[in-house]
Amino acid sequence: MSSRLILLALWSFCMVTCCLAQNSTVETEEEAMAYLNKYGYLDMTGGMPNTEERRRALEYFQRFANITMTGVLDDETLVMMNTPRCGMVDMNSPADMMRKKRYALGSRWSKTELTYKIINRTPDLPADEVDRIITESIEKWADVSRLTFTLVTSGDADILISFAAGSHGDDGPFDGPGGVLAHAYYPSSNAIGGDAHFDEDEDYTDASSRGINMEWVAVHEFGHSLGLGHSQIEGAVMYPYYTGYVPNFQLNSDDIAGIQAHYGENVGEPEDTPPTPVDKCMTSITMATRTLDGSTYLGNATHLYRRLTDGSIPDGYPKVIGVEFPGLPTALDAALFYPPNGKTYFFKGSQYWRFRNQRMDRGFPRPLSDWRGLPNDISSAFIWSRNGQIYFTKGDEYYRYYPGYGVLSYYPQPLSQWDGLPSDGVDAAFQWTNARTYFFKGSEYYRFNDRAVTVDQGYPINTATAWLGCDSDQLVVGPTSSPTTSPAAGDAVVLAPSMVAVLFSTIAAVFYSFQ
Numbered sequence: 001m002s003s004r005l006i007l008l009a010l011w012s013f014c015m016v017t018c019c020l021a022q023n024s025t026v027e028t029e030e031e032a033m034a035y036l037n038k039y040g041y042l043d044m045t046g047g048m049p050n051t052e053e054r055r056r057a058l059e060y061f062q063r064f065a066n067i068t069m070t071g072v073l074d075d076e077t078l079v080m081m082n083t084p085r086c087g088m089v090d091m092n093s094p095a096d097m098m099r100k101k102r103y104a105l106g107s108r109w110s111k112t113e114l115t116y117k118i119i120n121r122t123p124d125l126p127a128d129e130v131d132r133i134i135t136e137s138i139e140k141w142a143d144v145s146r147l148t149f150t151l152v153t154s155g156d157a158d159i160l161i162s163f164a165a166g167s168h169g170d171d172g173p174f175d176g177p178g179g180v181l182a183h184a185y186y187p188s189s190n191a192i193g194g195d196a197h198f199d200e201d202e203d204y205t206d207a208s209s210r211g212i213n214m215e216w217v218a219v220h221e222f223g224h225s226l227g228l229g230h231s232q233i234e235g236a237v238m239y240p241y242y243t244g245y246v247p248n249f250q251l252n253s254d255d256i257a258g259i260q261a262h263y264g265e266n267v268g269e270p271e272d273t274p275p276t277p278v279d280k281c282m283t284s285i286t287m288a289t290r291t292l293d294g295s296t297y298l299g300n301a302t303h304l305y306r307r308l309t310d311g312s313i314p315d316g317y318p319k320v321i322g323v324e325f326p327g328l329p330t331a332l333d334a335a336l337f338y339p340p341n342g343k344t345y346f347f348k349g350s351q352y353w354r355f356r357n358q359r360m361d362r363g364f365p366r367p368l369s370d371w372r373g374l375p376n377d378i379s380s381a382f383i384w385s386r387n388g389q390i391y392f393t394k395g396d397e398y399y400r401y402y403p404g405y406g407v408l409s410y411y412p413q414p415l416s417q418w419d420g421l422p423s424d425g426v427d428a429a430f431q432w433t434n435a436r437t438y439f440f441k442g443s444e445y446y447r448f449n450d451r452a453v454t455v456d457q458g459y460p461i462n463t464a465t466a467w468l469g470c471d472s473d474q475l476v477v478g479p480t481s482s483p484t485t486s487p488a489a490g491d492a493v494v495l496a497p498s499m500v501a502v503l504f505s506t507i508a509a510v511f512y513s514f515q
Protein backbone atom coordinates (compact mmCIF):
# COMPACT_ATOMS: atom_id res chain seq x y z
CA MET A 1 0.00 0.00 0.00
CA SER A 2 1.39 3.42 -0.85
CA SER A 3 1.80 5.94 1.91
CA ARG A 4 -0.85 8.03 0.21
CA LEU A 5 -3.34 5.18 0.57
CA ILE A 6 -2.48 4.73 4.23
CA LEU A 7 -3.02 8.42 4.79
CA LEU A 8 -6.36 8.21 3.01
CA ALA A 9 -7.40 5.24 5.14
CA LEU A 10 -6.40 7.05 8.32
CA TRP A 11 -8.20 10.15 7.20
CA SER A 12 -11.46 8.36 6.49
CA PHE A 13 -11.24 6.54 9.84
CA CYS A 14 -10.76 9.86 11.51
CA MET A 15 -13.72 11.36 9.68
CA VAL A 16 -15.99 8.62 11.02
CA THR A 17 -14.86 8.94 14.65
CA CYS A 18 -14.74 12.72 14.51
CA CYS A 19 -18.24 12.94 13.07
CA LEU A 20 -19.66 10.71 15.78
CA ALA A 21 -18.37 13.06 18.45
CA GLN A 22 -18.68 16.24 16.46
CA ASN A 23 -21.96 17.31 17.96
CA SER A 24 -20.38 17.93 21.37
CA THR A 25 -17.08 19.52 20.36
CA VAL A 26 -16.16 23.20 20.70
CA GLU A 27 -13.73 24.43 18.04
CA THR A 28 -14.72 27.87 16.83
CA GLU A 29 -15.19 31.18 18.61
CA GLU A 30 -18.96 30.91 17.97
CA GLU A 31 -19.14 27.42 19.47
CA ALA A 32 -17.17 28.68 22.48
CA MET A 33 -19.66 31.56 22.97
CA ALA A 34 -22.57 29.08 22.71
CA TYR A 35 -20.82 26.98 25.36
CA LEU A 36 -20.32 29.98 27.69
CA ASN A 37 -23.96 30.95 27.20
CA LYS A 38 -25.16 27.42 27.95
CA TYR A 39 -23.21 27.20 31.22
CA GLY A 40 -24.12 30.65 32.49
CA TYR A 41 -20.96 32.68 31.87
CA LEU A 42 -22.59 34.84 29.25
CA ASP A 43 -26.10 36.08 28.57
CA MET A 44 -26.79 36.01 24.84
CA THR A 45 -30.52 36.67 25.07
CA GLY A 46 -29.81 40.23 23.93
CA GLY A 47 -27.81 39.07 20.87
CA MET A 48 -24.19 38.30 20.17
CA PRO A 49 -21.74 39.55 22.81
CA ASN A 50 -19.32 42.35 22.02
CA THR A 51 -15.55 42.00 22.32
CA GLU A 52 -15.48 43.13 25.94
CA GLU A 53 -18.29 40.74 26.96
CA ARG A 54 -16.52 37.87 25.22
CA ARG A 55 -13.26 38.59 27.01
CA ARG A 56 -14.95 38.84 30.39
CA ALA A 57 -16.94 35.63 29.90
CA LEU A 58 -13.77 33.79 28.91
CA GLU A 59 -12.03 35.13 31.98
CA TYR A 60 -14.84 34.00 34.27
CA PHE A 61 -14.74 30.60 32.67
CA GLN A 62 -10.96 30.38 33.02
CA ARG A 63 -11.18 31.45 36.64
CA PHE A 64 -13.78 28.79 37.39
CA ALA A 65 -11.86 26.12 35.46
CA ASN A 66 -8.66 27.09 37.32
CA ILE A 67 -6.66 27.72 34.14
CA THR A 68 -4.64 30.76 33.05
CA MET A 69 -6.91 33.83 32.81
CA THR A 70 -5.96 35.08 29.37
CA GLY A 71 -9.39 36.31 28.27
CA VAL A 72 -8.85 34.72 24.87
CA LEU A 73 -9.87 31.38 23.40
CA ASP A 74 -6.50 29.63 23.75
CA ASP A 75 -5.69 25.91 23.58
CA GLU A 76 -5.99 25.35 27.32
CA THR A 77 -9.48 26.83 27.24
CA LEU A 78 -10.51 24.70 24.26
CA VAL A 79 -9.25 21.54 25.98
CA MET A 80 -11.34 22.41 29.04
CA MET A 81 -14.43 23.13 26.94
CA ASN A 82 -14.08 19.73 25.30
CA THR A 83 -13.75 17.82 28.57
CA PRO A 84 -16.79 15.61 29.32
CA ARG A 85 -18.96 17.30 31.90
CA CYS A 86 -22.33 17.70 33.56
CA GLY A 87 -24.96 19.56 31.55
CA MET A 88 -26.01 21.90 34.37
CA VAL A 89 -24.95 25.55 34.47
CA ASP A 90 -21.86 26.61 36.45
CA MET A 91 -23.02 30.17 37.07
CA ASN A 92 -26.56 30.75 38.27
CA SER A 93 -26.20 34.52 38.47
CA PRO A 94 -23.68 37.27 37.76
CA ALA A 95 -22.86 37.35 41.49
CA ASP A 96 -21.79 33.71 41.22
CA MET A 97 -18.91 34.69 38.99
CA MET A 98 -16.92 36.24 41.80
CA ARG A 99 -17.94 33.86 44.58
CA LYS A 100 -15.40 32.13 46.78
CA LYS A 101 -13.93 28.90 45.47
CA ARG A 102 -16.25 26.42 47.10
CA TYR A 103 -19.65 24.74 46.90
CA ALA A 104 -22.72 26.52 45.50
CA LEU A 105 -26.29 26.12 46.69
CA GLY A 106 -29.54 25.99 44.73
CA SER A 107 -33.01 25.31 46.10
CA ARG A 108 -33.57 22.79 48.89
CA TRP A 109 -36.17 20.21 49.83
CA SER A 110 -38.34 21.30 52.74
CA LYS A 111 -38.34 17.71 54.03
CA THR A 112 -35.49 15.33 54.85
CA GLU A 113 -37.18 11.99 54.05
CA LEU A 114 -36.98 11.59 50.30
CA THR A 115 -37.95 8.85 47.87
CA TYR A 116 -36.27 7.81 44.63
CA LYS A 117 -37.37 5.60 41.79
CA ILE A 118 -35.38 4.00 38.97
CA ILE A 119 -37.41 4.47 35.77
CA ASN A 120 -35.05 2.53 33.47
CA ARG A 121 -31.49 1.23 33.43
CA THR A 122 -28.50 1.45 31.14
CA PRO A 123 -27.73 -1.81 29.28
CA ASP A 124 -24.01 -1.04 29.81
CA LEU A 125 -24.06 -2.75 33.21
CA PRO A 126 -26.12 -5.60 34.75
CA ALA A 127 -29.43 -4.29 36.14
CA ASP A 128 -28.65 -5.19 39.73
CA GLU A 129 -25.28 -3.41 39.43
CA VAL A 130 -27.04 -0.28 38.20
CA ASP A 131 -29.44 -0.44 41.15
CA ARG A 132 -26.58 -0.96 43.59
CA ILE A 133 -24.57 1.96 42.19
CA ILE A 134 -27.59 4.26 42.31
CA THR A 135 -28.40 3.32 45.90
CA GLU A 136 -24.80 3.59 47.09
CA SER A 137 -24.41 6.92 45.33
CA ILE A 138 -27.50 8.48 46.85
CA GLU A 139 -26.65 7.05 50.28
CA LYS A 140 -23.30 8.85 50.20
CA TRP A 141 -25.29 12.04 50.70
CA ALA A 142 -27.38 10.49 53.48
CA ASP A 143 -24.24 9.41 55.35
CA VAL A 144 -23.16 13.00 55.92
CA SER A 145 -26.49 14.81 56.26
CA ARG A 146 -29.86 14.50 57.90
CA LEU A 147 -31.39 13.19 54.68
CA THR A 148 -32.81 9.69 54.36
CA PHE A 149 -33.69 7.96 51.09
CA THR A 150 -36.20 5.25 50.34
CA LEU A 151 -36.23 3.37 47.04
CA VAL A 152 -39.75 2.97 45.68
CA THR A 153 -40.83 0.83 42.75
CA SER A 154 -44.38 2.09 42.26
CA GLY A 155 -46.18 5.41 42.40
CA ASP A 156 -44.41 8.78 42.31
CA ALA A 157 -41.10 9.66 43.92
CA ASP A 158 -39.16 12.85 44.62
CA ILE A 159 -36.18 11.81 42.51
CA LEU A 160 -36.90 9.97 39.24
CA ILE A 161 -33.81 8.43 37.67
CA SER A 162 -33.63 7.60 33.97
CA PHE A 163 -31.28 6.99 31.05
CA ALA A 164 -31.98 8.52 27.64
CA ALA A 165 -30.12 9.57 24.48
CA GLY A 166 -30.54 12.77 22.46
CA SER A 167 -33.84 14.61 22.94
CA HIS A 168 -35.75 13.11 25.83
CA GLY A 169 -38.68 15.37 26.53
CA ASP A 170 -37.06 18.28 28.37
CA ASP A 171 -35.17 21.32 27.10
CA GLY A 172 -31.73 19.75 27.56
CA PRO A 173 -31.25 17.25 24.70
CA PHE A 174 -28.18 15.08 25.11
CA ASP A 175 -25.34 15.22 22.61
CA GLY A 176 -24.08 11.74 21.88
CA PRO A 177 -20.89 10.26 23.38
CA GLY A 178 -18.70 12.66 25.38
CA GLY A 179 -19.66 16.27 25.97
CA VAL A 180 -22.63 16.34 28.32
CA LEU A 181 -22.81 13.18 30.45
CA ALA A 182 -25.92 13.85 32.49
CA HIS A 183 -28.03 16.53 34.12
CA ALA A 184 -30.44 16.82 37.03
CA TYR A 185 -33.03 19.24 38.33
CA TYR A 186 -32.88 21.18 41.56
CA PRO A 187 -35.51 20.42 44.21
CA SER A 188 -38.95 21.88 43.45
CA SER A 189 -42.59 20.95 43.68
CA ASN A 190 -42.69 20.67 39.86
CA ALA A 191 -42.94 17.11 38.59
CA ILE A 192 -39.40 17.27 37.21
CA GLY A 193 -37.78 18.76 40.35
CA GLY A 194 -35.08 16.45 41.71
CA ASP A 195 -35.02 14.18 38.63
CA ALA A 196 -31.70 12.93 37.27
CA HIS A 197 -31.15 12.09 33.58
CA PHE A 198 -28.13 10.15 32.30
CA ASP A 199 -26.96 10.32 28.67
CA GLU A 200 -27.38 6.76 27.39
CA ASP A 201 -24.85 7.44 24.63
CA GLU A 202 -22.09 7.24 27.23
CA ASP A 203 -20.42 3.92 28.00
CA TYR A 204 -21.03 3.53 31.74
CA THR A 205 -18.59 1.37 33.68
CA ASP A 206 -17.97 0.36 37.27
CA ALA A 207 -14.56 0.12 38.98
CA SER A 208 -12.71 0.68 35.71
CA SER A 209 -10.77 3.51 34.13
CA ARG A 210 -12.37 2.61 30.78
CA GLY A 211 -15.57 4.45 29.79
CA ILE A 212 -17.42 6.76 32.18
CA ASN A 213 -17.58 5.82 35.85
CA MET A 214 -21.27 5.64 36.60
CA GLU A 215 -20.86 6.09 40.34
CA TRP A 216 -19.11 9.44 40.00
CA VAL A 217 -21.74 10.75 37.59
CA ALA A 218 -24.56 9.49 39.81
CA VAL A 219 -23.20 11.00 43.04
CA HIS A 220 -22.69 14.29 41.17
CA GLU A 221 -26.21 14.37 39.69
CA PHE A 222 -27.84 13.44 43.00
CA GLY A 223 -25.98 16.40 44.47
CA HIS A 224 -28.00 18.57 42.06
CA SER A 225 -31.18 16.63 42.91
CA LEU A 226 -30.60 17.71 46.52
CA GLY A 227 -29.90 21.35 45.65
CA LEU A 228 -26.13 21.62 45.23
CA GLY A 229 -24.65 23.62 42.36
CA HIS A 230 -21.22 23.30 40.80
CA SER A 231 -18.14 23.69 42.96
CA GLN A 232 -14.86 25.12 41.73
CA ILE A 233 -12.91 22.71 43.93
CA GLU A 234 -11.30 20.17 41.63
CA GLY A 235 -11.44 17.33 44.15
CA ALA A 236 -15.15 17.87 44.91
CA VAL A 237 -17.73 15.58 43.35
CA MET A 238 -19.71 18.73 42.51
CA TYR A 239 -16.91 19.90 40.22
CA PRO A 240 -18.65 20.00 36.81
CA TYR A 241 -15.97 18.16 34.84
CA TYR A 242 -15.58 14.42 34.76
CA THR A 243 -12.20 13.72 36.33
CA GLY A 244 -11.98 9.96 35.72
CA TYR A 245 -12.33 6.86 37.83
CA VAL A 246 -10.97 7.09 41.38
CA PRO A 247 -10.92 3.87 43.43
CA ASN A 248 -12.70 4.20 46.81
CA PHE A 249 -13.99 7.57 45.77
CA GLN A 250 -15.39 9.64 48.66
CA LEU A 251 -17.17 12.94 49.07
CA ASN A 252 -14.85 15.91 49.48
CA SER A 253 -15.10 18.13 52.55
CA ASP A 254 -16.45 20.84 50.22
CA ASP A 255 -19.32 18.54 49.14
CA ILE A 256 -20.03 17.69 52.78
CA ALA A 257 -19.98 21.36 53.80
CA GLY A 258 -22.43 22.07 50.95
CA ILE A 259 -24.98 19.39 51.80
CA GLN A 260 -24.77 20.21 55.51
CA ALA A 261 -25.37 23.88 54.77
CA HIS A 262 -28.73 22.77 53.31
CA TYR A 263 -29.74 19.93 55.61
CA GLY A 264 -27.48 19.80 58.66
CA GLU A 265 -25.22 16.96 59.60
CA ASN A 266 -26.18 13.36 60.24
CA VAL A 267 -26.78 13.20 63.96
CA GLY A 268 -28.66 9.92 63.80
CA GLU A 269 -31.99 11.41 64.81
CA PRO A 270 -34.96 10.37 62.74
CA GLU A 271 -37.26 13.34 63.32
CA ASP A 272 -37.44 16.24 60.92
CA THR A 273 -36.18 19.16 63.02
CA PRO A 274 -33.35 21.61 62.46
CA PRO A 275 -29.94 20.25 63.45
CA THR A 276 -29.37 20.54 67.19
CA PRO A 277 -26.01 21.82 68.43
CA VAL A 278 -23.90 18.98 69.77
CA ASP A 279 -23.21 18.67 73.46
CA LYS A 280 -19.91 20.50 73.88
CA CYS A 281 -18.14 18.24 76.29
CA MET A 282 -17.31 14.66 75.57
CA THR A 283 -17.56 12.48 78.59
CA SER A 284 -15.45 9.66 77.19
CA ILE A 285 -12.61 9.64 74.68
CA THR A 286 -12.12 6.59 72.48
CA MET A 287 -9.71 8.05 69.94
CA ALA A 288 -6.63 10.22 70.38
CA THR A 289 -4.12 11.19 67.75
CA ARG A 290 -2.14 13.97 66.13
CA THR A 291 -1.52 15.33 62.65
CA LEU A 292 1.55 16.75 61.01
CA ASP A 293 0.21 20.32 61.29
CA GLY A 294 0.55 20.11 65.06
CA SER A 295 -3.11 19.47 65.85
CA THR A 296 -4.15 17.09 68.58
CA TYR A 297 -7.41 15.20 68.05
CA LEU A 298 -9.52 13.66 70.79
CA GLY A 299 -12.77 12.00 69.88
CA ASN A 300 -15.50 9.51 70.58
CA ALA A 301 -17.30 7.22 68.11
CA THR A 302 -18.89 10.06 66.17
CA HIS A 303 -17.25 13.41 66.95
CA LEU A 304 -13.84 14.85 67.55
CA TYR A 305 -12.16 17.89 69.00
CA ARG A 306 -9.16 19.58 67.47
CA ARG A 307 -6.75 21.18 69.87
CA LEU A 308 -4.20 23.56 68.38
CA THR A 309 -0.59 23.86 69.50
CA ASP A 310 -1.48 26.75 71.84
CA GLY A 311 -4.05 24.55 73.60
CA SER A 312 -7.07 26.33 72.17
CA ILE A 313 -9.98 24.53 70.52
CA PRO A 314 -11.17 26.37 67.40
CA ASP A 315 -14.84 27.25 66.89
CA GLY A 316 -17.02 24.57 65.39
CA TYR A 317 -15.67 21.64 67.40
CA PRO A 318 -16.59 18.96 68.21
CA LYS A 319 -17.13 18.02 64.58
CA VAL A 320 -18.39 14.86 62.93
CA ILE A 321 -15.37 12.65 62.17
CA GLY A 322 -16.05 12.45 58.43
CA VAL A 323 -16.26 16.23 58.15
CA GLU A 324 -12.80 16.75 59.62
CA PHE A 325 -11.29 13.71 57.89
CA PRO A 326 -13.26 13.18 54.66
CA GLY A 327 -13.51 9.50 53.85
CA LEU A 328 -13.32 8.18 57.42
CA PRO A 329 -16.17 6.13 58.87
CA THR A 330 -17.47 6.55 62.42
CA ALA A 331 -16.73 4.22 65.34
CA LEU A 332 -13.01 3.88 64.65
CA ASP A 333 -10.97 1.49 66.77
CA ALA A 334 -7.74 3.47 67.02
CA ALA A 335 -5.50 6.09 65.42
CA LEU A 336 -1.74 6.48 65.18
CA PHE A 337 0.45 9.43 64.25
CA TYR A 338 3.78 8.21 62.87
CA PRO A 339 6.32 11.08 62.95
CA PRO A 340 8.88 9.53 60.55
CA ASN A 341 6.51 9.95 57.60
CA GLY A 342 4.16 12.54 59.07
CA LYS A 343 1.14 10.34 58.39
CA THR A 344 -1.85 9.64 60.60
CA TYR A 345 -3.31 6.13 60.45
CA PHE A 346 -6.85 5.21 61.43
CA PHE A 347 -7.94 1.67 62.21
CA LYS A 348 -11.33 0.00 62.16
CA GLY A 349 -12.13 -3.70 62.08
CA SER A 350 -10.03 -5.26 59.32
CA GLN A 351 -9.15 -2.01 57.51
CA TYR A 352 -6.98 1.04 57.92
CA TRP A 353 -6.86 4.55 56.37
CA ARG A 354 -3.84 6.80 55.91
CA PHE A 355 -4.03 10.60 56.03
CA ARG A 356 -1.64 13.47 55.64
CA ASN A 357 -3.17 16.09 57.93
CA GLN A 358 -6.89 16.16 57.04
CA ARG A 359 -6.54 14.61 53.60
CA MET A 360 -6.74 10.91 52.81
CA ASP A 361 -3.99 9.38 50.71
CA ARG A 362 -4.98 7.65 47.48
CA GLY A 363 -5.82 3.97 47.54
CA PHE A 364 -7.23 3.78 51.07
CA PRO A 365 -8.74 2.06 52.99
CA ARG A 366 -6.47 -0.96 52.80
CA PRO A 367 -6.67 -4.33 54.56
CA LEU A 368 -5.22 -4.49 58.05
CA SER A 369 -3.24 -7.56 56.91
CA ASP A 370 -0.65 -5.02 55.64
CA TRP A 371 0.31 -4.83 59.33
CA ARG A 372 1.68 -8.33 59.61
CA GLY A 373 0.54 -10.21 62.68
CA LEU A 374 -1.86 -7.55 63.91
CA PRO A 375 -5.34 -8.80 64.92
CA ASN A 376 -8.53 -7.08 63.73
CA ASP A 377 -10.52 -4.79 66.06
CA ILE A 378 -7.60 -3.33 67.96
CA SER A 379 -8.27 -0.93 70.88
CA SER A 380 -5.48 1.64 70.66
CA ALA A 381 -2.19 2.40 68.93
CA PHE A 382 0.72 4.58 70.00
CA ILE A 383 4.42 5.23 69.72
CA TRP A 384 5.99 4.60 73.06
CA SER A 385 8.12 7.59 73.88
CA ARG A 386 10.76 5.56 75.62
CA ASN A 387 11.89 3.60 72.57
CA GLY A 388 10.06 5.27 69.68
CA GLN A 389 8.45 1.96 68.70
CA ILE A 390 4.88 1.19 67.71
CA TYR A 391 2.54 -0.51 70.14
CA PHE A 392 -1.04 -1.67 69.79
CA THR A 393 -3.44 -2.74 72.50
CA LYS A 394 -6.41 -5.00 72.12
CA GLY A 395 -8.48 -5.56 75.25
CA ASP A 396 -6.17 -6.66 78.05
CA GLU A 397 -3.21 -7.43 75.77
CA TYR A 398 -0.65 -5.44 73.84
CA TYR A 399 1.48 -5.96 70.74
CA ARG A 400 4.78 -4.48 69.69
CA TYR A 401 5.16 -3.81 65.99
CA TYR A 402 8.34 -3.43 64.02
CA PRO A 403 8.01 -1.62 60.66
CA GLY A 404 9.08 -3.84 57.82
CA TYR A 405 8.86 -6.96 59.98
CA GLY A 406 5.48 -7.06 61.68
CA VAL A 407 4.35 -7.97 65.18
CA LEU A 408 7.27 -9.41 67.13
CA SER A 409 6.93 -13.09 67.84
CA TYR A 410 6.50 -13.08 71.61
CA TYR A 411 3.45 -10.83 71.51
CA PRO A 412 0.71 -10.35 72.62
CA GLN A 413 1.68 -9.82 76.21
CA PRO A 414 -0.66 -8.87 79.09
CA LEU A 415 -1.35 -5.16 79.38
CA SER A 416 -0.90 -5.53 83.13
CA GLN A 417 2.85 -5.24 82.45
CA TRP A 418 2.22 -1.52 82.03
CA ASP A 419 2.16 -0.69 85.69
CA GLY A 420 -0.77 1.44 86.78
CA LEU A 421 -2.89 1.14 83.60
CA PRO A 422 -6.37 -0.35 83.86
CA SER A 423 -5.69 -4.06 83.37
CA ASP A 424 -8.86 -4.66 81.36
CA GLY A 425 -7.65 -2.37 78.58
CA VAL A 426 -7.61 1.22 77.38
CA ASP A 427 -9.83 3.00 74.84
CA ALA A 428 -7.19 5.21 73.23
CA ALA A 429 -3.54 6.13 73.56
CA PHE A 430 -0.98 8.42 71.97
CA GLN A 431 2.35 10.09 72.26
CA TRP A 432 1.72 13.77 72.66
CA THR A 433 3.87 16.68 71.46
CA ASN A 434 5.70 16.72 74.79
CA ALA A 435 6.92 13.18 73.99
CA ARG A 436 4.90 11.72 76.86
CA THR A 437 2.58 8.75 76.38
CA TYR A 438 -1.06 9.15 77.41
CA PHE A 439 -3.73 6.49 77.84
CA PHE A 440 -7.47 7.14 77.87
CA LYS A 441 -10.11 5.04 79.54
CA GLY A 442 -13.75 6.07 79.97
CA SER A 443 -13.84 9.65 81.24
CA GLU A 444 -10.26 9.60 82.54
CA TYR A 445 -6.71 9.53 81.28
CA TYR A 446 -3.32 8.33 82.51
CA ARG A 447 0.11 9.77 81.85
CA PHE A 448 2.84 7.19 81.63
CA ASN A 449 6.24 7.78 83.11
CA ASP A 450 8.57 6.29 80.56
CA ARG A 451 11.59 6.17 82.81
CA ALA A 452 9.88 4.79 85.87
CA VAL A 453 7.76 2.60 83.57
CA THR A 454 4.68 3.25 85.61
CA VAL A 455 1.75 5.64 85.55
CA ASP A 456 2.64 9.03 87.02
CA GLN A 457 1.44 9.95 90.48
CA GLY A 458 -1.91 11.68 90.66
CA TYR A 459 -3.44 9.92 87.68
CA PRO A 460 -6.03 9.15 86.37
CA ILE A 461 -7.40 12.64 85.78
CA ASN A 462 -10.68 13.74 84.22
CA THR A 463 -10.11 14.09 80.47
CA ALA A 464 -12.72 16.75 79.72
CA THR A 465 -11.28 19.04 82.36
CA ALA A 466 -7.64 18.79 81.34
CA TRP A 467 -7.86 18.38 77.58
CA LEU A 468 -11.13 19.93 76.51
CA GLY A 469 -11.26 22.82 78.92
CA CYS A 470 -14.53 21.60 80.40
CA ASP A 471 -15.72 21.88 83.98
CA SER A 472 -15.88 18.26 85.05
CA ASP A 473 -18.95 18.68 87.26
CA GLN A 474 -21.17 20.63 84.94
CA LEU A 475 -19.57 19.72 81.65
CA VAL A 476 -19.62 23.20 80.20
CA VAL A 477 -16.85 24.78 78.20
CA GLY A 478 -14.33 26.58 80.32
CA PRO A 479 -11.24 28.59 79.32
CA THR A 480 -9.71 26.22 76.81
CA SER A 481 -6.41 28.04 76.54
CA SER A 482 -5.37 27.39 80.11
CA PRO A 483 -6.84 24.11 81.35
CA THR A 484 -6.72 23.80 85.12
CA THR A 485 -4.57 20.71 84.84
CA SER A 486 -2.29 20.98 81.89
CA PRO A 487 -1.53 17.57 80.41
CA ALA A 488 2.02 18.76 79.95
CA ALA A 489 2.54 19.90 83.52
CA GLY A 490 4.63 17.97 86.01
CA ASP A 491 7.47 15.73 85.06
CA ALA A 492 8.40 13.48 87.92
CA VAL A 493 11.35 11.40 86.83
CA VAL A 494 11.85 8.36 89.00
CA LEU A 495 14.00 5.54 87.81
CA ALA A 496 12.64 2.09 88.54
CA PRO A 497 13.76 -0.28 85.81
CA SER A 498 11.35 -3.01 86.86
CA MET A 499 9.92 -4.57 83.73
CA VAL A 500 11.80 -2.60 81.16
CA ALA A 501 13.23 -5.84 79.83
CA VAL A 502 9.87 -7.05 78.57
CA LEU A 503 8.83 -3.82 76.94
CA PHE A 504 12.20 -3.47 75.28
CA SER A 505 13.93 -6.17 73.42
CA THR A 506 16.51 -5.91 70.76
CA ILE A 507 15.65 -7.13 67.36
CA ALA A 508 17.84 -7.55 64.33
CA ALA A 509 15.70 -6.36 61.46
CA VAL A 510 16.07 -3.65 58.89
CA PHE A 511 13.50 -0.94 58.24
CA TYR A 512 11.64 -1.52 55.03
CA SER A 513 9.30 1.00 53.51
CA PHE A 514 6.49 1.70 55.92
CA GLN A 515 2.86 1.25 54.84
Ligand SMILES: *[C@@H]1O[C@H](CO)[C@@H](O)[C@H](O)[C@H]1NC(C)=O
Nearest residue numbers: 023165166167173174175176
Ligand atom coordinates in the same frame (compact mmCIF):
# COMPACT_ATOMS: atom_id res chain seq x y z
C1 LIG B 1 -26.84 17.44 18.41
O1 LIG B 1 -27.58 16.25 18.66
C2 LIG B 1 -28.89 16.47 19.15
C3 LIG B 1 -29.51 15.15 19.46
O2 LIG B 1 -28.66 14.06 19.18
C4 LIG B 1 -29.67 17.24 18.07
O3 LIG B 1 -30.98 17.49 18.54
C5 LIG B 1 -28.98 18.55 17.81
O4 LIG B 1 -29.64 19.23 16.78
C6 LIG B 1 -27.53 18.30 17.40
N1 LIG B 1 -26.84 19.59 17.29
C7 LIG B 1 -26.03 19.88 16.27
C8 LIG B 1 -25.42 21.24 16.32
O5 LIG B 1 -25.80 19.11 15.36
Ligand SMILES: *[C@@H]1O[C@H](CO)[C@@H](O)[C@H](O)[C@H]1NC(C)=O
Nearest residue numbers: 065066067101232233234235
Ligand atom coordinates in the same frame (compact mmCIF):
# COMPACT_ATOMS: atom_id res chain seq x y z
C1 LIG C 1 -6.06 24.93 40.83
O1 LIG C 1 -4.99 24.26 40.22
C2 LIG C 1 -3.85 24.11 41.05
C3 LIG C 1 -2.72 23.54 40.21
O2 LIG C 1 -3.18 22.53 39.37
C4 LIG C 1 -4.23 23.22 42.24
O3 LIG C 1 -3.15 23.04 43.10
C5 LIG C 1 -5.39 23.85 42.99
O4 LIG C 1 -5.81 22.99 44.03
C6 LIG C 1 -6.55 24.14 42.05
N1 LIG C 1 -7.58 24.89 42.75
C7 LIG C 1 -8.80 24.40 43.00
C8 LIG C 1 -9.71 25.32 43.70
O5 LIG C 1 -9.15 23.27 42.69
Ligand SMILES: *[C@@H]1O[C@H](CO)[C@@H](O)[C@H](O)[C@H]1NC(C)=O
Nearest residue numbers: 278279281282300301302303
Ligand atom coordinates in the same frame (compact mmCIF):
# COMPACT_ATOMS: atom_id res chain seq x y z
C1 LIG D 1 -19.63 12.15 71.03
O1 LIG D 1 -19.49 13.43 71.58
C2 LIG D 1 -20.44 14.37 71.10
C3 LIG D 1 -20.05 15.72 71.68
O2 LIG D 1 -20.04 15.67 73.06
C4 LIG D 1 -21.83 13.92 71.49
O3 LIG D 1 -22.79 14.84 71.00
C5 LIG D 1 -22.08 12.53 70.89
O4 LIG D 1 -23.33 12.05 71.30
C6 LIG D 1 -20.99 11.57 71.33
N1 LIG D 1 -21.18 10.33 70.61
C7 LIG D 1 -21.20 9.16 71.23
C8 LIG D 1 -21.36 7.95 70.36
O5 LIG D 1 -21.07 9.06 72.43
Ligand SMILES: [Zn+2]
Nearest residue numbers: 086087088240
Ligand atom coordinates in the same frame (compact mmCIF):
# COMPACT_ATOMS: atom_id res chain seq x y z
ZN1 LIG E 1 -23.50 19.06 37.49
Ligand SMILES: [Zn+2]
Nearest residue numbers: 168170172197
Ligand atom coordinates in the same frame (compact mmCIF):
# COMPACT_ATOMS: atom_id res chain seq x y z
ZN1 LIG F 1 -33.02 15.60 30.76
